Amino acid sequence: MGTVTQWKQLLLSALESNSHLKHSPYFQFATIGCNGRPSNRSVVFRGFEENSDRIQINTDCRTRKIEELKHCPFAEICWYFSDSWEQFRINGRVDVIDGSNPDPEKLQQREKSWFASSLKSRMQYLGPNPGLPCLSEQPLNEFFLDPSSGPVATFCLLVLDPDQVQLSAILN
Amino acid sequence: MGTVTQWKQLLLSALESNSHLKHSPYFQFATIGCNGRPSNRSVVFRGFEENSDRIQINTDCRTRKIEELKHCPFAEICWYFSDSWEQFRINGRVDVIDGSNPDPEKLQQREKSWFASSLKSRMQYLGPNPGLPCLSEQPLNEFFLDPSSGPVATFCLLVLDPDQVQLSAILN
Numbered sequence: 001m002g003t004v005t006q007w008k009q010l011l012l013s014a015l016e017s018n019s020h021l022k023h024s025p026y027f028q029f030a031t032i033g034c035n036g037r038p039s040n041r042s043v044v045f046r047g048f049e050e051n052s053d054r055i056q057i058n059t060d061c062r063t064r065k066i067e068e069l070k071h072c073p074f075a076e077i078c079w080y081f082s083d084s085w086e087q088f089r090i091n092g093r094v095d096v097i098d099g100s101n102p103d104p105e106k107l108q109q110r111e112k113s114w115f116a117s118s119l120k121s122r123m124q125y126l127g128p129n130p131g132l133p134c135l136s137e138q139p140l141n142e143f144f145l146d147p148s149s150g151p152v153a154t155f156c157l158l159v160l161d162p163d164q165v166q167l168s169a170i171l172n
Numbered sequence: 173m174g175t176v177t178q179w180k181q182l183l184l185s186a187l188e189s190n191s192h193l194k195h196s197p198y199f200q201f202a203t204i205g206c207n208g209r210p211s212n213r214s215v216v217f218r219g220f221e222e223n224s225d226r227i228q229i230n231t232d233c234r235t236r237k238i239e240e241l242k243h244c245p246f247a248e249i250c251w252y253f254s255d256s257w258e259q260f261r262i263n264g265r266v267d268v269i270d271g272s273n274p275d276p277e278k279l280q281q282r283e284k285s286w287f288a289s290s291l292k293s294r295m296q297y298l299g300p301n302p303g304l305p306c307l308s309e310q311p312l313n314e315f316f317l318d319p320s321s322g323p324v325a326t327f328c329l330l331v332l333d334p335d336q337v338q339l340s341a342i343l344n
Contacts, residue, residue, distance in 0.1 A: 023254035030202035030212035030248070038210060040202035040250035042259050076202070078212035082195035082254070087214050170198070170214060 007165040008053045011079075011088055015045075018081045027079035029057065031065055031094075032072040039068055045079075046113055049159055055090065057158040058113055058121070060130035061098050066156060069094050075160060085170045092163040098156045109159075114151035125154045179337040180225045183251075183260055187217075190253045199251035201229065203237050203266075204244040211240055217251075218285055221331055227262065229330040230285055230293070232302035233270050238328060241266050247332055257341055264335040270328045281331075286323035297326045 004012075018024040025045040033039040046056040055077065059065065069075070076091040097106045114122065124130075126143040176184075190196040197217040205211040218228040227249065231237060241247070248263040269278045286294065296302075298315040 021254070023252070026252065026254075028200035028202070028212055028250045028252070030200070030210035030250075032204065032208075032210055033248075036204075036244070037246040037263060038202035038204055038244075038248040039263075040200055040212060040248040041261060042250060042252045072208070072210075074209040076205075076210040076212040078200045078202075078214060080195075080198065080200070080214045082193070082198075089213060091209060091211075 005053050007088070007090075007162075007167060008048070010086075010167060014081045014084055014086050014088070018083045021083055024081060024083075027077050027088075029065070030076045030078070031068040032074070033064075033068055034071055039064065041065070046116070046157075049109065053162055055160045055162065056113055057160070058117060059156050059158055060125055061154050061156045062130040065158075066096060066098075069096050069158070077160065080170065087168050087170050089166040089168075090160070090162050090164075092161045095159040095161070096156060097159065099151065099153055106157075110155070110157040111150055113157045114155055119145065119147055122152075122155075125152050130154070177225050179260070179262075179334075179339060180220070182258075182339060186253045186256055186258050186260070190255045193255055196253060196255075199249050201237070202248045202250070203240040204246070205236075205240055206243055211236065213237070218288070218329075221281065225334055227332040227334065228285055229332070230289060231328050231330055232297055233326050233328045234302040237330075238268060238270075241268050241330070249332065259340050261338040261340075262332070262334050262336075264333045267331040267333070268328060269331065271323065271325050278329075282327070282329040283322055285329045286327055291317065291319055294324075294327075297324050302326065 015024060026042050027045060028040055029043045030038055030040045043057045043059065046058050048054060049056055073093050074091065075094050076089060079088040097110045101107055123143060123145055126145060187196060198214050199217060200212055201215045202210055202212045215229045215231065218230050220226060221228055245265050246263065247266050248261060251260040251262065269282045273279055295315060295317055298317060
């Protein structure tokens with residue numbers, strides 16, 4: 001607790017040196033699809049869990065990755081920093097924390113992550129389809145969200161507990 | 173043959189509109205690891221196979237993905253264009269074409285891909301370790317490569333035949 005592992009320090013440095021790029025908090029998150037084939041998509045880094053090296057991701061309970069993680073709880077992150085040409089491959093087990101989680105500490109962590117995200121991000125969970133409100137026919141401003149109200153039912157926190165981390169330099 | 177599918181047209185447009193970014197030809201390629209867990213890494217787009225929508229990737233026979241594709245020949249590409257905020261998820265079966273392939277047409281395709289890549293890229297296949305020559309102790313310029321000589325044994329062409337393609341816009 002409280003000790004910063006070497007890879008976490010390197011990752012924080014990479015984030016810092018690539019912070020001028022709007023896309024630097026995005027990484028690719030691979031899971032095993034329900035058909036047994038690989039599944040891969042971009043997600044946003046939502047920080048480390050307090051005093052740990054576990055990685056937090058916000059997602060919508062209605063996305064396919066939730067179903068996939070129930071079948072196989074492992075994922076591999078591929079995080080490529082385009083300015084420093086560094087790549088972090090981080091694999092581990094993923095904890096899926098939705099509103100029905102029996103652990104009060106985890107529910108608190110989910111609530112914290114909800115309030116840490118922008119109001120615009122929170123609005124995404126109100127749309128009829130997960131993830132793509134700007135493409136849906138219903139404009140987002142038809143929804144009203146009280147900034148002080150807690151996480152909605154569709155909001156889910158994923159926490160990846162790193163098992164293996166591999167850092168490499170990508171050649172230009 | 174010769175017909176450009178809609179997604180291919182959209183992908184070519186995305187590549188065009190993001191071409192000022194050095195990292196635009198990079199995407200993340202997820203496979204199933206030999207331990208059954210997801211595996212994910214960055215690779216470089218090496219164009220479409222002639223008159224088709226099959227995607228070409230060059231790799232080293234000594235990398236783990238080759239072993240993984242022998243166990244499960246499916247992959248999912250997640251290609252995120254950071255300037256236009258578009259994401260293409262492309263999954264399909266992957267054909268692994270190394271020097272021992274019995275099909276003369278495929279061997280020719282592998283040779284074509286070898287010569288289409290830069291001399292610097294080709295040099296990577298001569299190093300003692302796959303992929304990371306700049307981090308190895310032996311400097312690359314100790315190797316000599318005749319620009320006219322064909323693919324070395326470690327050079328492998330991967331061809332992904334798209335089965336499903338999903339395009340989405342990533343929210344800023």
